[in-house]
Amino acid sequence: MTDSVEPSKGQRDTLESRIKLEKTSKNYRMGQIQIEALREITLEVMAGEFIVFLGPSGSGKTTLLNLIGGLDSPSSGRIVVNGIDITQLTANQLTKFRRTQIGFIFQFFNLIPTLTARENVEFAAELVAHPRSSEEILREVGLEERMNHFPSELSGGENQRVAIARALATDPSVILCDEPTGSLDFETGKRIFKLLRVLNETKLKTVVVVTHNSAIGDIAHRIVRLRDGKVAEVIQNTHPLDPDELKW
């Protein structure tokens, strides 16, 4: 068995479909409680789509994101990303999959406090054979002046932009964002979404955002509402707003 995570002939579904979940469930224990985080979710995310998963806390949205990103494996069901059935991958293959296919953005940025902005981006870039230039990405996210600062010397918005830059370093086709503006103020949050929109439109990245903030759904192509681990509603947004027009 090879470590390759490129879509093989057999694995290849349709290139239109970027992410596909089939009857995906996830149960886990937290302390002494058994939690059914996701119950038989079936859905598809298309290439170049900007999709927002909405739901209150405990609805399973972060779990869903973790499963798509290969950070966690489902208890049952199938997940196909970029034509790869990631439920069939070994731990090593999953590592390689995350390295090449996925970019993560977290609520608390999760930057390495002992590395500078540029180094945090390079930290991810070093993992792939042909990474993008860290400086170029940082310039794209508007941090050319702050490259050599440590996370503690940057504002929350700047930290999140470093995190976005880091997510882009390996040039992934899918960007997964977990409450990316959860710890930012309104204006900074809008700027982050603007950046994500640009990436979605110009670089054709598939952007998946999970949030409890329903206002954010207005900028997405599609909104999926989750409740108690199930899809409660799917809304097709034919006229997504510009992030500048967002209000919450």
Next chain:
Amino acid sequence: MVAMSKLHRKLLRDVWAAKAQFGAVSLVVLLGVAMFIASYAAYENLDSSYEGTYERLSMADYWISVDYIPQRAAREMNEIPGVVAEGRIVGDVSLDLAKESGERVAGRVISLPQQRHPEVNDVQVESGSYFSSHAVREVLVEKHLAEYHELEPGDWLTIKNGDNKARFKVAGIVTSPEYIWVAKNAQEPMPSPRTFGVLFMPQSTAETLFSMNGLVNEINLAVEPNTDRSAVLEEVRQILRKNHINRVTSKDEPVSIRARKIDVIRGVRTAYMVERKDHLGNRLLKMDLEGFQQLAVLFPVLFLSMASLAIYVLLNRLVESQRVQIGLMRALGYGKRQVVFHYLGFAFIVGAAGSLLGAVLGNALANALTGEYARQLALPFVVIEPHWGVVAVGMVIGIAMPLAAGLFPAWATTRMRPAEAMRPAAPAAGRRALVETLLPFLSRLPYVLKLPMRNVFRNPRRTFFMAAGVASAIALVLVSMSFVDAMESTLYTQFERIQNFDARVIFQGTGATATASYISHLEGIQQTEAILEVPYRVRHGEKVSDTSIMGLPEGSSMYNLLAPDGSLTSVKQGGILLSLSLKKKLGAEIGDMLQLEPVVGTIGDTEKRLVGFVDVPLGSMAFMPLRETQRLLRAPGTATGVLLKFDGEPSAKLLKRLYDLPETASLEFAGETRRFLDEMMGFFWVFIGVMLAMGAALGMAIIFNSVTVNVLERRREIAIMRAIGMSRNRLSLILTLENLAIGCLGGILGILLGHYLAVAYMAQFETDIMSMSAVIFPRSYVIAASAALVILLVSQIPAIRQIYRLSLPTATKDWSE
């Protein structure tokens, strides 16, 4: 230049961020490695120094002692291919050092060729010169004797042999490969230079002094390498036979007393042959060195084990606190192996930095230690060279042990699932401590006591590791202290409990018990007792030991015999008492019959019942009633010495009268011997002192780390307590109480561990000179425990200061820290 990967950069920066903790552990590794390299390289240096001295001064391979043999026998042996032989006269005399006190020293005179240096067992002239070609009244004085009595070339001394008495000029001060360790005989392996010394005189002078014209009583052989030794020895035996010496005995081929008696009847003369490995001076040196080698391994192993424990604790904490970062690394696509290696990198840095600096320090210390030891023993040639093998072993161990210790925490990262790792860990289930269930009133304690109590029990692993850190520091200090205590206790038992005399008159050969009563009537003498000490071979079944029997007056009050339980005992009619070390060697039990035969001569073989054991810390011997010993030797009224108790300070006149007794070879003062032993142990004290200092440094490093880690691990929790309004002082008090509670637990463990280690080590520490039993004085427990307490209180200061500086919004919110 190769760019440093970001993972490596993170590693370096993380180390730098916790530089105090990593520095402390590196320091422990440094100390362990330095100690190992210093002591082991010093051991190697000393071994090479001895061997080098033996080689440069052509130390003999064999010593053949006879009553007398013509010089030409030595010349004939010299003709054997591959053999260099020298004949010489060796005799014991009394030296009068021309001091006002009339002080006398038992001397051993060894003859040397006058015109040239001997080809075997040469001497190194340290000052002055070798014999001048014509002067016969010249001697060379061995360095230990010369230094003690401040003899210099040009001084005069008087040698007395029976009625022969002559004055000699000191031509030079020399060192001899045979007397690097000055041993008088197996019974007196460590005489003070005040009472015993060695000097060399021209062959012709010795012949006159001992009335042995044209004769020698010892032949020394040096055999070239690759020579067939058994063939050489056969030729030597032939030459001896030609000179009417038909029997050759050695340590491995003892002649039974029966055979000796038959030899006497038949007129068979015997030669006694000693191989270099059995040569007393060489054997004692090597034994001393082996003791040193044991210490060279024991302490570093203790240190590095503790360093490993500290690394383990530190990395566990690091991995735990970097859960989110680990989750992130895995999420970004770093492989498990990369993450494991990343965390092992911390252990590697600690090990490598400690080992590297330890190697540098160790080398410097090795040179200092070798120099100090060589100075103590007055070694003529000192080899100080780098021992790269030892350095390499030290460094490999210094790196490998932390790596091994880091493996477990590093491996733990592989079990972390990225998604879980990035989620804040579920708070541990809060519960009452077991003691609270057992002792319900504890639940009603104020929070300032209840919190520390619950914290101690909440995370048993953390509690255990901190307790283990404290325990190991205490154990180390305790083991070092136990050496001091055991030595002090040994000297105390010997000089305060057993010996109840101020001085001992040592006779030249044997004297009369009547001399004791004569001395007792001298002014300034309170009490005297005659003793008779004879070298004997004791046999119990298959087991044999050469020792000496001391004949003591029944009910002696000047030489107390202590039973193993510490109570007083006495020699018993018809029976023999053995020292505990002889008990061990012979495996004998009370009631067993022992065969006794004198080591020399044909008179005095008998069988005795073993009636008891005595504790003799210095030397090993057997005890019998004086009269019975005299009867055994068919020499009633003889003695080999007199024990004395002075009435106050002895006057110069009294001492002169004692020295002037015709039988006196020398006077040994108990206080003097004790001081000399202390001095001889000087190096040992230096070593233990260094260990103790390092032990304290180690304790500090370990406790500092455990306490800091304990506080840092709970930054957030502490920040929350601060946030809800707990004052810094109260928080500091809670932490201090908690640390003290864990410290007490560690203290108990440490005392048990230290005690066990000390006992285990002392059990092995038994030489022909000294048998030490494991003794730890209560003061040592107190010192070790209070040192640990002080260190603990001081070590928590940086951690508490951190709490003071903690940014509450950051610490309560930022999970990525």
